[in-house]
Amino acid sequence: MSAVLGAERPQVVSHVQQALSYTVFDCKWVPRSARLLCLGSAARGTGVLQLYELNGARLQLLREIEKPKPIKCGTFGATSLQQRYLATGDFDGNLNIWNLEAPEIPVYSVKGHKEIINSIDGVGGLGIGEGAPEIVTGSRDGTVKVWDPRQNDIPVANMESVQGESKRDCWTVAFGNAYNLEERVVCAGYDNGDIKLFDLKTMSLRWETNIKNGVCSVEFDRKDINMNKLVATSLEGKFHVFDMRTQHPTKGFAYVSEKAQKSTIWQVRHLPQNRDIFMTSGGSGSLHLWKYEYPAQRSKKDSEGCEMGVAGSLSLLQNVTLSTQPISSLDWSPDKTGLCVCGAYDQTVRVLIVTKLNKI
Amino acid sequence: MPVWLREHSWRQSPTAVYLSLPLRGARATPANIFCGEQYLKVSIPPFLFEAVLYAPIDDTNSTAKIGNGNIFFTLYKKEPALWDSLTLANADKEKLQYLRENAVLKAQEKAKEETEAKKITKQEHKKYALEATMKLEEAERKRIEALKEKERQKVAEELELWKNQQKDGDKYKSIQKKEELPQEIQPLKERKNEKMNKTLIPNEGSSKTRLKSTRGCIIELYFVILLSSKPEKSLASFFISSALTLFIGHGSCSIFAQKLKEEQLPAPRAPATIKVNFTPRVFPTALRESRVAEEEEWLHKQAEARRIINSDLSELEDLKEEEKNPDWLKDKGNKMFAMGDYLGAVNAYNLAVRLNNKLPLLYLNRAACHLKLRNLHKAIEDSSKALELLTPPVPDNENARVKAHVRRGTAFCQLELYTEGEALDYEAALKIDPRNKIIEKDAEKIRHLIQGTMQSS
Numbered sequence: 001m002s003a004v005l006g007a008e009r010p011q012v013v014s015h016v017q018q019a020l021s022y023t024v025f026d027c028k029w030v031p032r033s034a035r036l037l038c039l040g041s042a043a044r045g046t047g048v049l050q051l052y053e054l055n056g057a058r059l060q061l062l063r064e065i066e067k068p069k070p071i072k073c074g075t076f077g078a079t080s081l082q083q084r085y086l087a088t089g090d091f092d093g094n095l096n097i098w099n100l101e102a103p104e105i106p107v108y109s110v111k112g113h114k115e116i117i118n119s120i121d122g123v124g125g126l127g128i129g130e131g132a133p134e135i136v137t138g139s140r141d142g143t144v145k146v147w148d149p150r151q152n153d154i155p156v157a158n159m160e161s162v163q164g165e166s167k168r169d170c171w172t173v174a175f176g177n178a179y180n181l182e183e184r185v186v187c188a189g190y191d192n193g194d195i196k197l198f199d200l201k202t203m204s205l206r207w208e209t210n211i212k213n214g215v216c217s218v219e220f221d222r223k224d225i226n227m228n229k230l231v232a233t234s235l236e237g238k239f240h241v242f243d244m245r246t247q248h249p250t251k252g253f254a255y256v257s258e259k260a261q262k263s264t265i266w267q268v269r270h271l272p273q274n275r276d277i278f279m280t281s282g283g284s285g286s287l288h289l290w291k292y293e294y295p296a297q298r299s300k301k302d303s304e305g306c307e308m309g310v311a312g313s314l315s316l317l318q319n320v321t322l323s324t325q326p327i328s329s330l331d332w333s334p335d336k337t338g339l340c341v342c343g344a345y346d347q348t349v350r351v352l353i354v355t356k357l358n359k360i
Numbered sequence: 361m362p363v364w365l366r367e368h369s370w371r372q373s374p375t376a377v378y379l380s381l382p383l384r385g386a387r388a389t390p391a392n393i394f395c396g397e398q399y400l401k402v403s404i405p406p407f408l409f410e411a412v413l414y415a416p417i418d419d420t421n422s423t424a425k426i427g428n429g430n431i432f433f434t435l436y437k438k439e440p441a442l443w444d445s446l447t448l449a450n451a452d453k454e455k456l457q458y459l460r461e462n463a464v465l466k467a468q469e470k471a472k473e474e475t476e477a478k479k480i481t482k483q484e485h486k487k488y489a490l491e492a493t494m495k496l497e498e499a500e501r502k503r504i505e506a507l508k509e510k511e512r513q514k515v516a517e518e519l520e521l522w523k524n525q526q527k528d529g530d531k532y533k534s535i536q537k538k539e540e541l542p543q544e545i546q547p548l549k550e551r552k553n554e555k556m557n558k559t560l561i562p563n564e565g566s567s568k569t570r571l572k573s574t575r576g577c578i579i580e581l582y583f584v585i586l587l588s589s590k591p592e593k594s595l596a597s598f599f600i601s602s603a604l605t606l607f608i609g610h611g612s613c614s615i616f617a618q619k620l621k622e623e624q625l626p627a628p629r630a631p632a633t634i635k636v637n638f639t640p641r642v643f644p645t646a647l648r649e650s651r652v653a654e655e656e657e658w659l660h661k662q663a664e665a666r667r668i669i670n671s672d673l674s675e676l677e678d679l680k681e682e683e684k685n686p687d688w689l690k691d692k693g694n695k696m697f698a699m700g701d702y703l704g705a706v707n708a709y710n711l712a713v714r715l716n717n718k719l720p721l722l723y724l725n726r727a728a729c730h731l732k733l734r735n736l737h738k739a740i741e742d743s744s745k746a747l748e749l750l751t752p753p754v755p756d757n758e759n760a761r762v763k764a765h766v767r768r769g770t771a772f773c774q775l776e777l778y779t780e781g782e783a784l785d786y787e788a789a790l791k792i793d794p795r796n797k798i799i800e801k802d803a804e805k806i807r808h809l810i811q812g813t814m815q816s817s
Contacts, residue, residue, distance in 0.1 A: 011508075011511055013508070013511055013512050013515055014512075015512070015515065015516060015519065032526070032529070033526050034522070034523040034526045034527070054519070054523055055523075056516075056520065057516060124625075131625075131626060132625050132626050132627070132628060132629070133625070146629075148628035148629065150628050151628040154631050155631065156628055156629040156630070156631055156632075157629065157631070157632055157633075157634065158631070158632070158633045158634070159633070159634045159635075159636055160633065160634075160635065160636065161635070161636055161637065161638060162635045162636070162637055165637065165638070166638065166644075167638070168638050168646065181626050182626075190638065191646045192638060192639060192641065192646040192647050193639070193646070193647045194638055194639055196636060198634055200629065203632040203634055204634060205634060205636060208636075210639045210647070212647055212648075212649040212652070213647070213648055213649045214646055214648070235648065236648070236649055236650055238649075335522075335526070336519070336522050339519065353515045353519065355511060355515060
């Protein structure tokens with residue numbers, strides 16, 4: 001780990017803090033705006049969607065929408081920039097796509113899973129990447145399903161366990177490798193430590209591994225490029241960074257792992273403006289900002305002459321403790337470097353600014 | 361008996377008394393000197409000097425100087441007056457005693473007070489030190505806070521600026537959506553005038569609106585960039601001209617570009633399923649790195665336990681609970697033997713032995729069965745095994761051993777191996793239990809048989 005000079009280190013400044021009257025499970029920036037969305041579950045067991053606008057030193061509530069079932073996760077990833085529809089997964093296994101201007105009736109709705117949808121991701125929208133817009137959902141019923149908003153009721157891909165075998169909860173999903181019209185990859189993390197990489201072009205399992213602890217969050221550094229890096233965080237304070245450029249036939253992908261905190265690492269999010277910087281949020285209410293440094297040679301030949309990847313190194317740029325409760329959701333603003341929002345289980349949502357990121 | 365020091369000399373002034381006490385070679389330390397208000401004592405065993413003073417003195421300020429084989433006292437009088445003599449001359453014993461005790465008490469009290477005072481001063485010093493450090497830390501903290509505040513404010517300002525840009529961009533989008541085409545020109549023109557401080561060619565306005573009627577986010581974006589740029593004249597003009605050219609250039613194809621883009625989106629994939637297998641695991645709970653060591657230990661212990669049972673688990677799965685108990689099986693075997701079902705008894709004993717091969721009674725009883733079944737060799741084997749297990753030879757297993765020997769002997773005899781039968785077993789049996797008539801009789805019989813065969817051969 002290389003040390004960064006004290007004066008030049010990025011600082012995490014807490015800009016606004018907003019107390020909420022419900023448990024917030026996910027918070028997202030509305031693309032191309034200074035507005036943010038908070039999704040969660042109210043005490044009476046209904047879902048809540050709140051739209052806030054950043055106004056000076058406070059958040060101004062623009063809209064509050066209530067839904068029958070608590071909402072666990074949401075994404076803007078699969079919509080175009082004009083429409084900006086929100087796709088959400090709720091506690092009942094329903095996938096809905098909402099138009100926030102007219103949120104009474106969803107634009108698309110399907111009961112995708114039998115149990116809670118733990119994680120959702122979208123690709124192909126927002127002017128990023130190419131190809132069809134698709135949404136992937138991972139659920140506690142052990143299946144990962146990929147949906148196309150133009151096709152009703154039936155998922156375009158379904159990753160489920162072999163008949164009769166036990167199934168494990170899927171805790172997180174992420175899209176990647178969407179650099180042209182055909183290629184696409186879905187990475188899923190499960191509660192027993194399995195990470196599986198599914199290739200949607202060939203509809204097959206491309207790689208799997210087990211990191212010995214439940215996988216809380218996976219993310220590719222960029223969805224729309226040839227897969228470069230994958231960060232997988234897990235329980236007991238560990239996270240792994242896989243170098244996805246070189247796949248060895250038996251050893252898989254090279255990785256570097258770091259044990260950052262004693263508690264679960266709930267989320268990892270890469271900075272949209274710099275794909276080597278990412279932030280991890282922990283169960284002790286802390287945020288760590290990391291930088292990945294590439295090795296001198298990204299691949300080398302092993303004894304049999306097969307190419308295998310070489311993992312780089314990680315350095316901790318900054319760390320800050322904001323809360324006593326886990327910070328369960330984190331989102332960088334795609335429009336302003338360093339602006340991010342995080343939601344914690346102490347029913348607050350905080351807008352943070354990370355300074356000096358352009359100097360890294 | 362202490363040696364009194366009496367060779368003291370003294371002189372006085374109105375306020376003080378100076379007393380010199382030669383020590384006759386003894387070494388004095390401050391501990392040897394005891395001074396009260398009206399009482400002075402120097403005790404260096406075996407020497408002793410004691411003086412009940414004429415009048416009270418101020419014992420806190422008085423000093424004693426030790427040196428040169430001499431102690432020099434400087435005693436400050438409480439009341440400036442001239443003393444007739446150093447000590448109270450005609451004091452009676454009781455008064456002297458009283459004064460002495462008083463002095464001692466007073467000295468003790470003083471000592472106590474002094475320690476108290478010291479404690480208090482110490483505490484105050486500590487408090488002061490603590491406060492000082494607190495102040496320093498507070499100052500440090502404030503400095504850091506101030507830095508952070510500054511940073512925060514700077515960042516907040518930047519954010520405001522950015523946000524305003526965003527707002528304007530959004531406002532334009534909403535305006536476009538709601539209002540009609542001709543109405544759009546007015547607010548736009550006003551805005552432009554505000555920001556750019558320039559008059560525009562009317563043509564520009566119209567061409568822009570025409571372009572705007574086509575839907576294209578590209579155009580909206582250009583607009584946002586245009587209007588949010590800093591109002592510098594040259595820069596602005598450059599922007600406008602470049603934007604215009606872009607607009608006009610793209611204007612015709614933007615409509616088509618949009619449509620093409622929609623067509624270019626590939627069709628939804630054909631639905632397919634991928635089957636996955638999860639990492640196999642013995643435990644129903646998920647894998648957690650911190651518990652791996654515990655789990656390994658548990659599995660190891662389980663394996664050990666299974667080995668102790670000493671049998672093939674798969675066969676025993678069909679049995680009921682009681683059938684897995686060797687004692688129960690032994691009883692069953694005994695019952696069957698009593699009923700005459702020797703084969704059944706043997707089976708029962710076999711199973712019992714598989715479950716627990718350390719019970720000698722099982723072998724013993726099985727030997728009996730074999731005898732009845734005339735499996736003589738097996739009988740011999742079993743009795744031998746029983747005897748093995750019955751070591752050490754103690755009175756407790758006498759009975760069993762006798763039986764074992766008898767059975768083995770019988771087997772030998774039936775095999776016509778009389779010598780072994782007789783020599784080994786019946787003798788042994790007799791040794792264990794010499795009072796058993798049956799054995800004696802049998803032994804006799806066999807001996808006769810042996811002699812008979814020997815004679816005949």
